[in-house]
Amino acid sequence: MCAQCRKPVAQPESGSDRALTTALAAHLRAPVDQNCPADFDFQAAELYRELLVGNFAAALQACFPLWIRAMGEAQWLAWRDAFIAEHACRSPFFRQIPDEFLAYLSDRQADLTATLPYALELAHLEWLELTLGVAETDLPPQCDPDGDPWTSTAVLNPVHALLQYRYPVQRLILDPSFTTAPGLAPEPSPLFLYRDAEDVVQMIVLDALGLRLFATLRETPMPGATLFAQWRECGLLEQATDLHSLEASIRAFLQRMQSAGAILGTILTPP
Numbered sequence: 001m002c003a004q005c006r007k008p009v010a011q012p013e014s015g016s017d018r019a020l021t022t023a024l025a026a027h028l029r030a031p032v033d034q035n036c037p038a039d040f041d042f043q044a045a046e047l048y049r050e051l052l053v054g055n056f057a058a059a060l061q062a063c064f065p066l067w068i069r070a071m072g073e074a075q076w077l078a079w080r081d082a083f084i085a086e087h088a089c090r091s092p093f094f095r096q097i098p099d100e101f102l103a104y105l106s107d108r109q110a111d112l113t114a115t116l117p118y119a120l121e122l123a124h125l126e127w128l129e130l131t132l133g134v135a136e137t138d139l140p141p142q143c144d145p146d147g148d149p150w151t152s153t154a155v156l157n158p159v160h161a162l163l164q165y166r167y168p169v170q171r172l173i174l175d176p177s178f179t180t181a182p183g184l185a186p187e188p189s190p191l192f193l194y195r196d197a198e199d200v201v202q203m204i205v206l207d208a209l210g211l212r213l214f215a216t217l218r219e220t221p222m223p224g225a226t227l228f229a230q231w232r233e234c235g236l237l238e239q240a241t242d243l244h245s246l247e248a249s250i251r252a253f254l255q256r257m258q259s260a261g262a263i264l265g266t267i268l269t270p271p
Contacts, residue, residue, distance in 0.1 A: 147266025
């Protein structure tokens with residue numbers, strides 16, 4: 001093989017090189033606590049630090065703008081710098097920095113909620129919106145978009161999340177005009193998030209009945225009428241004063257979810 005075609009052979013890193021790399025990384029992550037290595041250019045280290053923080057900040061600001069605003073400038077910068085200094089990222093990709101930051105906040109939930117009780121839930125909701133927006137999924141099964149989910153089995157939008165928060169943090173998403181963190185009292189807040197046909201993430205605020213309906217249909221798909229009959233037989237509707245009105249409410253709910261794109265249609269039945 002000619003000399004020009006030979007690939008360069010990687011040279012093993014020496015012990016001194018590893019020591020320099022480790023010391024430099026420690027300085028870049030926490031420059032106040034870790035001095036710049038004596039044999040490394042200080043101005044170059046400052047530039048690397050600026051680039052590092054800038055990349056991390058850009059990724060976090062893109063995912064958590066409302067969390068940052070609610071926390072306030074001083075708290076945001078403190079959490080950003082602590083994350084860079086302390087967290088051992090499991091992924092080398094900048095696009096997964098929001099995932100790592102949410103994991104870091106979850107590990108320090110007590111400290112975070114002492115500052116703002118609903119901070120972790122707000123961060124999770126913002127992260128979830130971003131995650132659903134870029135999620136890859138298999139094509140949903142063929143369905144009848146005009147089918148009746150009351151008489152046929154509903155097909156849920158495959159890109160969705162069903163969850164319940166302790167605080168109504170969705171209010172900050174739906175009305176992001178606040179300048180300082182608003183006070184939120186604990187209030188069970190069930191939500192259904194999904195990505196619509198235009199690839200826009202939508203959020204539906206549910207009541208207790210809507211949460212139970214979605215949870216049941218996700219676990220055991222069935223027609224709405226079958227679900228209603230099972231609930232009645234199991235005694236889950238004993239407290240209902242008007243079963244006819246409740247049945248009408250469930251039918252109307254399923255139709256609204258279908259119109260909104262949370263339900264794509266119904267399973268096709270063989271001819």
